[in-house]
Each structure stands twice: as C-alpha cells, then as structure tokens.
Amino acid sequence: MKQYQDLQSMSLADIEQVMLQLGEKSYRAKQIFQWLHKHCIDHIDKMNNIPKHTRKQLIEIAPWCKIQLLKKYKSQKDDTIKYLFTLSDHNIIECVFMKYRHGNTVCISSQVGCRMGCHFCASTLEGLVRHLTPGEMLSQVYEIQKDVGERISNIVIMGSGEPLDNMMSATTFIDTITSPIGLNISQRNITLSTCGLVQQIYQLAKLQYQITLAISLHAPNDDIRKQIMPIAYKYSFEELIKACTYYIQHTKRRITFEYALIEGLNDQVRHAKELSQKLKELLCHVNLIPINEIEERSYESTSLSHAKQFQSILQRNGIPTTIRRKLGEDIEAACGQLRRGYLSQQE
Ligand code: SAH
Numbered sequence: 001m002k003q004y005q006d007l008q009s010m011s012l013a014d015i016e017q018v019m020l021q022l023g024e025k026s027y028r029a030k031q032i033f034q035w036l037h038k039h040c041i042d043h044i045d046k047m048n049n050i051p052k053h054t055r056k057q058l059i060e061i062a063p064w065c066k067i068q069l070l071k072k073y074k075s076q077k078d079d080t081i082k083y084l085f086t087l088s089d090h091n092i093i094e095c096v097f098m099k100y101r102h103g104n105t106v107c108i109s110s111q112v113g114c115r116m117g118c119h120f121c122a123s124t125l126e127g128l129v130r131h132l133t134p135g136e137m138l139s140q141v142y143e144i145q146k147d148v149g150e151r152i153s154n155i156v157i158m159g160s161g162e163p164l165d166n167m168m169s170a171t172t173f174i175d176t177i178t179s180p181i182g183l184n185i186s187q188r189n190i191t192l193s194t195c196g197l198v199q200q201i202y203q204l205a206k207l208q209y210q211i212t213l214a215i216s217l218h219a220p221n222d223d224i225r226k227q228i229m230p231i232a233y234k235y236s237f238e239e240l241i242k243a244c245t246y247y248i249q250h251t252k253r254r255i256t257f258e259y260a261l262i263e264g265l266n267d268q269v270r271h272a273k274e275l276s277q278k279l280k281e282l283l284c285h286v287n288l289i290p291i292n293e294i295e296e297r298s299y300e301s302t303s304l305s306h307a308k309q310f311q312s313i314l315q316r317n318g319i320p321t322t323i324r325r326k327l328g329e330d331i332e333a334a335c336g337q338l339r340r341g342y343l344s345q346q347e
Pocket of ligand 1: 116121122160162193195214216258
C-alpha cells in the first residue's frame with residue numbers, strides 16, 4: 001500500500017482512497033479528517049469512533065505528524081508570541097502569533113531554511129535544509145491555536161522559506177485549512193508571500209484561490225532588485241509584473257507588494273516615483289516595511305518620516321500604501337532571526 005509523508009498531510013480524497021483499500025466504510029474518511037483538522041487532536045487513539053484496527057492500519061501507512069513546542073517568547077510590548085518547534089527529524093522551525101484588530105493571526109514557515117538568498121533575510125543564510133510537509137505547516141497553526149486557547153482566523157505564509165518553491169505543500173495546506181470540515185478559515189484571510197517565482201505565480205492564478213498574494217518586490221527596477229534579491233537574475237521586473245497582471249485578471253484579487261525600505265538603496269524620492277509609474281495600472285496595494293536590521297548584514301532602516309514621504313508619493317499616484325507596524329521587535333520576531341539565534345547559542 002502507498003505510504004504517505006504523514007497523516008496530517010493527507011487530503012480527504014487520500015483518506016477516502018485508503019479507507020476503500022482497507023475495506024472500510026467511506027464515511028470514516030470524513031470522521032478521520034475532522035479529528036485531525038477540526039478537533040486537532042494530538043494522538044490517534046483519541047479517534048474514539050474509529051475502530052482500533054483501522055487506526056493501527058492507518059498509522060502504518062502514514063505516521064503521525066509530530067511537531068513539538070521547543071521554546072516560546074512573549075513580547076513585553078504587545079501580544080506577539082514567537083514559537084520555536086522541533087520537527088520529527090530534529091530540525092527547528094519558527095512561527096509567530098500576532099493579535100490584530102481584524103483577528104488572531106499566525107505567521108507560518110513553509111521550509112526549513114530557504115534557497116532564495118535574499119541579502120537582507122536571516123532565513124536564507126545557510127540555504128535550504130528541506131521542504132515542510134503540508135502536515136507540518138498545518139500543525140504550526142493547530143499547536144499555536146491550542147497554546148493561546150483562542151480561534152485563529154488569519155494566516156500569513158510569510159515565515160521562513162519560499163512557499164512557491166514548495167508548491168505542493170502550500171496548496172495542500174490551503175485546501176485543508178480552508179476545508180468546511182476542518183478549521184474552515186476563509187481563503188480571504190490567508191496571505192501567501194513570495195519573492196516572485198514567476199512560473200508558479202501563473203500556476204497559482206489558475207487555481208483561482210481567493211487568498212491574498214503578496215509579492216516581495218523591495219525595488220523599483222531590475223538594477224536595484226538584483227543587488228538584494230538573486231531571484232531578479234532569473235526573472236526580470238517586467239516578467240514579474242506581467243505575471244502579477246495575469247494573476248489579478250484571473251483571480252480578481254488585489255495584490256500586495258511588500259517593499260522593505262533600506263536606507264540609501266531603494267528609499268529615495270526617485271525610487272518612489274519610478275515605483276509609482278510601474279504599479280499605477282495595477283489593482284494593488286503597497287506595504288512599506290521598515291527593514292529589520294540583522295546582525296549579518298549592514299542594511300539600515302529608513303526613518304519613519306522618510307517612509308512617510310515615500311508613502312505620500314505613491315499615494316499621490318493613486319496607489320494605496322501603508323507602513324507596516326512593527327510587532328514583537330523585542331523578541332526578534334522577524335524572518336529567521338529567532339531560529340538562527342537559537343541555533344548559534346547551541347553551537
Ligand atoms: N519567501 C517569501 C516569504 C518569506 S519572507 C517571500 O520572499 O516573500 C517574508 C517577508 O519578509 C518577505 O517580504 C521578505 O522579503 C521579508 N523580509 C525578510 N527579511 C527581512 C528583514 N530583515 N526585514 C524586513 N523584511 C524582511
């Protein structure tokens with residue numbers, strides 16, 4: 001019989017197929033799916049309406065997805081909590097819980113490490129270790145929901161890793177977490193952030209999810225983008241914008257462009273003007289991010305007054321632009337900082 005990565009990674013159709021092969025009733029699949037993804041149980045023996053022998057057969061085909069809380073850091077300044085989890089192969093991942101007015105939000109990782117190599121990002125400094133399974137992505141949400149004891153309503157796939165470099169897990173994650181018989185989180189409350197893998201943006205568009213696609217743009221042209229994001233050598237600015245246009249046409253969804261302001265590099269008036277010209281025809285929103293300074297790199301953050309000037313230029317050109325509030329600054333709640341900090345302490 002076919003083996004699966006882990007039980008939590010199986011779709012409802014996968015479980016139905018297995019039930020069929022085991023000679024079980026097909027309604028069992030729904031019951032099992034609900035135990036895993038609605039009740040978020042932590043052990044297979046809690047499935048008390050599933051026959052023992054079926055549970056035993058199931059766990060032989062698909063091991064339980066184990067992620068274990070390793071450490072938890074609570075911000076003193078706001079309600080942000082940062083988590084480190086250990087995976088079954090002892091790799092460590094990080095995720096963040098944030099309380100916003102619009103709901104409880106979890107920021108999850110999609111890979112251990114990352115191979116995209118963005119110069120300002122701590123997640124990628126040691127490259128990609130491995131993809132996360134859909135089950136490992138889901139378990140981050142389930143574990144945090146259990147820990148805070150409140151319903152999670154929003155998800156951002158914006159932690160370590162490039163989700164579109166792990167497309168299978170990302171899409172299975174979205175399908176499962178939005179399932180009406182699972183946590184039933186609205187697609188509109190999910191944001192997926194990518195550094196701009198053009199081919200995968202086309203694939204995602206065809207799936208017509210109602211999620212928010214966020215593009216880490218960080219530059220108004222190829223020249224600057226290449227200085228900070230190696231992916232810009234693979235796909236030009238123009239190709240990326242073309243893919244975004246296609247995405248908007250196909251999904252009718254507004255795209256968010258993330259733009260981390262780095263002093264002297266991409267934060268000048270001329271950059272704001274150039275960016276405005278390139279984006280003004282698009283159904284989009286720009287999110288300006290004060291860059292989090294990481295120890296390993298010398299990039300400095302732009303001042304708030306300068307960020308506001310940058311914002312006003314975009315706004316004058318009709319582009320809705322916000323400046324992202326910093327949360328959890330005192331607990332290194334940014335992109336791979338925490339895992340890295342933890343790992344280097346252990347050395
Ligand atoms: N790989 C995906 C998602 C993970 S990174 C992506 O590139 O979008 C999530 C976001 O944090 C991206 O916009 C990324 O560019 C940004 N980011 C990474 N390091 C940062 C830092 N030091 N300061 C501010 N933003 C950072």
